[in-house]
Amino acid sequence: MKQEYEVLFTPWKIGKVEIKNRIVMCSMGGTSIFGWMEPSHFDKEAANFLLERARNNVGLILPGIAPIRDTVGGRWLYQNKGKFQRLKEFMDEFHRTGAKMFIQLTAGMGRAMAVNDLMVKMIRNKALGAIAKPIFDMDYICASASATPNRWADGIYSRPFTVEEIHQIVEAFAKTAKLCMDAGVDGVEVHAVHEGYTLDQFTMKYTNQRTDEYGGSFENRYRFPAEIVRAIKKTCGGDFPVSLRYSVVSKTKGFRQGALPGEDDFTEVGRDRKESERAARFLQDAGYDMLNCDNGTYDAWYWPHPPAYMPENCNLADVSHIKGFVTIPVVCAGKMTPSAGAEAIREGKLDAMGVARQFLTDPAWVTKLMEGREADIKPCIHCHNACFTMARYEGTANIQDLSDAIHMARCALNPRTMQSKKYKIQKAARVKDIAVVGGGIGGMESALVLSERGHRVTLYEKSDRLGGVFVWAATPVYKKKDRELVEWYRREIAKHPITVRLGTEIKDIHTIRADEIIIATGSEAKHPPIRGIEHSIEATEYLSGREVGENVIIVGGGLTGCEIAYDLILKGKKPQIVEMKKDLIAVKGVCLANSSFLREMLAYKKTPVFLETTLLEIKKDGVTVKDKEGKVFDLKGDSVIVSVGYKPTPLAEASRHVHLVGDANGVGNLRTVIWRAWDVCMKL
Secondary structure: OOHHHHHHHOOEEEOOEEEOOOEEEOOOOOOOOOOOOOOOOOOHHHHHHHHHHHHOOOOEEOOOOEEOEOOOOOOEHHHOOHHHHHHHHHHHHHHOOOOEEEEEEEOOOHHHOOOOHHHHHHHHOHHHHHHHOOOOOHHHHOOEOOOOEOOOOOOOEOOEOOHHHHHHHHHHHHHHHHHHHHOOOOEEEEEEEOEOOHHHHHHOHHHOOOOOOOOOOHHHHOHHHHHHHHHHHHHHOOOOOEEEEEEOOOOEEEOOEEOOOOOOOOOOOOOOHHHHHHHHHHHHHHOOOEEEEEOOEHHHOOOOOOOOOOOOOOOHHHHHHHHOOOOOOEEEOOOOOHHHHHHHHHOOOOOEEEEOOHHHHOOOHHHHHHOOOHHHOOOOOOOOOOOOOOOOOOOOOOOOOHHHHHOOOOOOOOOOOOOOOOOOOOOOOOOOEEEEEOOOHHHHHHHHHHHHOOOEEEEEEOOOOOOOOHHHHOOOOOOHHHHHHHHHHHHHHHHOOEEEEEOOOOOOHHHOOOOEEEEOOOEEEOOOOOEOHHHOEEHHHHHOOOOOOOEEEEEOOHHHHHHHHHHHHHOOOEEEEEOOOOOOOOOOOOOHHHHHHHHHHHHHOOOOEEOOOEEEEEEOOEEEEEOOOOOEEEEEOOEEEEOOOEEEOOOOOOOOOEEEOHHHHOOOOHHHHHHHHHHHHOOO
């Protein structure tokens, strides 16, 4: 390994528990050892997921959150003893890897609960809520410190927890922690004075208006998490370590209003640095043995779940600052890079680095780092296309698919993550000659899967390089990981016995001699019948390097249009957006962490946005549009970029021996492209 990384592989201690290295796999919703949305149980898929990472040299592993009270059914976690016996058997196997594991226990989500339309109906309709209560007790699930608005749905408010309920939760933490300890778990993590979850809602003034012993003063607001750790220590003994998931600074301006990187002139309504200095010491003195840190709340969700647009190591400055006020270990997460993590540890600014979603994409990335094989690490691109698809736009609640809500922590780039039964490599019963037409992501993924199964693969690409349209999509400066992904694919293709034919355009599949043909020819931009369309350029033309003027009109918001606008801003240009819908990113599947960053950044940069506005004509010096009131007016601009979507361009129709993958089979995102490739190629 590189010398600069050696410090990452030195031991450290949390209380009296020694951890073999300083890489912590942070919790991710869906990797819960006791399941996620289902009634609590020992989850085999999560156990296999955790064990594979432990075998790949992680020092400390934190499974996904375990609700102290089941989300479905409302049973207390400690009431089902059987799963803890199975956990004990698992821990015996787990410890043979040399890794340690802390189970993360949560008091709940409160106003951060990502309610969907059905849940909203349960909350608003008392009769329906009463019928659903034995399964989904939405009144309890969304309960909080005070009556505060839900992050996801308009007009939905949490009701305050009673003091009796708070005491029950404290007791439940202690009882559950004892069962974990008896099962051989190395410690627990309390979730969380972090990210605006339930316990955090008690600590912050803007979400806590209580007048009893759990509200008002600093000590009262932090009383709940303090009582939890004291109860755990009383039950389990002082040597049983308890970590706390902790947000150093809330970065929050108000309900549904985050503070962006570089936005310093704002009033913090949550926890600022000054309060955090006091809070960190208070929580340490209460009994916590470690602070597992980042920043943000659900109102500023792009801090704890940073998308591509956020800077690397975005939370490091605040977390390293808070280390100066405690003596217990401090961990930092949030797009952490090994170089920055190692440097901070060497300088005494951190004790360990936390990493989450990179473990979804590549379970062996720590091993590869140790072996000096960084180029072999498949990079996480921070897309949230499978691990966090919770989305909303103006007028909706959470519009996430139910299958995604139940099965979180999957990965757009690695279908095998948390889906090992569905997606797996099995050697082909009969080796075939298979042609793959199109060298984009879908084509390259198909070629790799087929090659690993033992088939003889020929990959045809009409251009002089592999990558397809994704090469252009990766050009914005903030898409560094996307560019690394393209390079990773090219290296992997070169390692496999795959014949690559660059500069070879296939116009007729009948000219190919193969047993099976994969069509991965992607999609093309839609060309709406708009007068003056010849005066515009397509989004892909801009991304491929086409010059534009200083004032640019983008026709079509959505993810692509907004990303282009942000790219233009970073280049010092002045974009404006024309969008027919009532929200800039009215798109299902785009994580709220991603979409809220773009909406808020464009607003912060004062980008003119014209919603519910129809394009009538494109001119040499701008466009003519009509708003929802029927008013027709002109917008002036030097260039016009049209970004109104794409349509599949399959070379041929699917048949018995011809198979469509990627956007050729339906326009989507990297998740649909890669997962479809596996769906097809596992069967050939």
